[in-house]
Structure formats: structure tokens, C-alpha cells
Amino acid sequence: MPTWSWIVIAVVVVVIVVLALIAGASMMRKKRSDRLKDQFGPEYERAVETAGGQRAAEKELLARERKHHKLDISELTPQSRARYEQAWEETQAGFVDNPSESVSEADRLVTEVLRERGYPIDDFEQRAADISVDHPKVVEHYRAGHILHLAQKRGDIGTEAQREAIVHYRTLFEELLRPDHEAHETSSERETGTDTAKGARA
Structure with missing residues (x-):
């Protein structure tokens, strides 16, 4: 097989891998967005408005979760x-x-x-x-x-x-x-x- 054929195959493989990675990352972002929307409800929409966009809002909500996990919240007796x-x-x-x-x-x-x-x-x-x-x-x-x-x-x-x-x-x-x-x-x-x-x- 000519060298150029191997080059073409390598390029195609790289493109496929890159596209797969992009698709996977996009799917993960969507799942994260869906989870945050489901968890925070109207608070999600408020965060989008106050933060100036979806990406900034989700970053803020994720930061809230991380901080909250460090708190020692207990029920009342x-x-x-x-x-x-x-x-x-x-x-x-x-x-x-x-x-x-x-x-x-x-x-x-x-x-x-x-x-x-x-x-x-x-x-x-x-x-x-x-x-x-x-x-x-x-x-x-x-x-x-x-x-x-x-x-x-x-x-x-x-x-x-x-x-x-x-x-x-x-x-x-x-x-x-x-x-x-x-x-x-x-x-x-x-x-x-x-x-x-x-x-x-x-």
C-alpha cells in the first residue's frame, strides 16, 4: 500500500477520534446541564440571568454544590x-x-x-x-x-x-x-x- 494511503488512513482515524471526543464531551455537558436544571429548577434559570449565560451559571451552581458538600448540615431534633x-x-x-x-x-x-x-x-x-x-x-x-x-x-x-x-x-x-x-x-x-x-x- 502506498505511503500516502497510510497517511490518509491515519488522518481519517484522527478525525474520527476527535469527532468522538467532541461528541462525548458534548454529551457529558448536556447530561450535566440536564442534572442541574432538574436539581435547581427555577434557581437554574435565575442563575443564567444573573450570571450572564448558561456556562457561567452552571459554573456557579457547581461551585455551590462543592461548597455545600463541605458543610455539616443536620436535621433539627x-x-x-x-x-x-x-x-x-x-x-x-x-x-x-x-x-x-x-x-x-x-x-x-x-x-x-x-x-x-x-x-x-x-x-x-x-x-x-x-x-x-x-x-x-x-x-x-x-x-x-x-x-x-x-x-x-x-x-x-x-x-x-x-x-x-x-x-x-x-x-x-x-x-x-x-x-x-x-x-x-x-x-x-x-x-x-x-x-x-x-x-x-x-
């Missing part, structure tokens, strides 16, 4: 769970007489639960990022409640907005109090219910 449930009932009951105090107390209670479970609480944005790994379906409620809480501190918030803040905080609070497996099941059911409702309205 039944005693702690009962204590927080009682505290929340008192906070919610006090809303009628002092809504601003109830919103502040709701923010404090959520922070206390996070601390006891093992989440770092020094920085709000990092706190929300850590929460999003375990509770991606409800972390946006935490952000919304926190925004309203900050607005309340500035004095530009009404009673209806304060009521919304309590609802947002309660959504995450209840999720944090549940054992992890129950919280994940409830999140999935809530997401399914939302999708069903959207379909019914379409």
Missing part, C-alpha cells in the same frame, strides 16, 4: 422542631398588633434555624446560595421575604407587603423544619402542583 413551631405560632399571632415586629422576628427565626442546622449565616447572598442546593424550589421565597424586610427597615412598606413577607418566610421556615426527605418530597409535590395549575390555566 424533635425538641428543637417543636420549639421553633411554637415560636412561629407566637410570631404569626402577634402580626395583628405589631406587623413590623412579626416580620423582624420571622427573619430572626429563619436565621436561627439555619444556624442550628449548620448553614453559615454571615452573608445573606451566600446563605441563599447554600440554601438553594437543598431547597431550590423555595429559596426565592427567602430572597423575597428578605427584600421586604430590608424595605421595612427603611420605612417604605405597608401592611399588605408585611403580610407577604410573613408568607415568604413561612414557606422556607416550614421547609427547614421538616426532615430532609419530607422536605424534598414536599418540594417535588409543590412543583408538580404548580405545573398542573399552569397547564389548567393555559
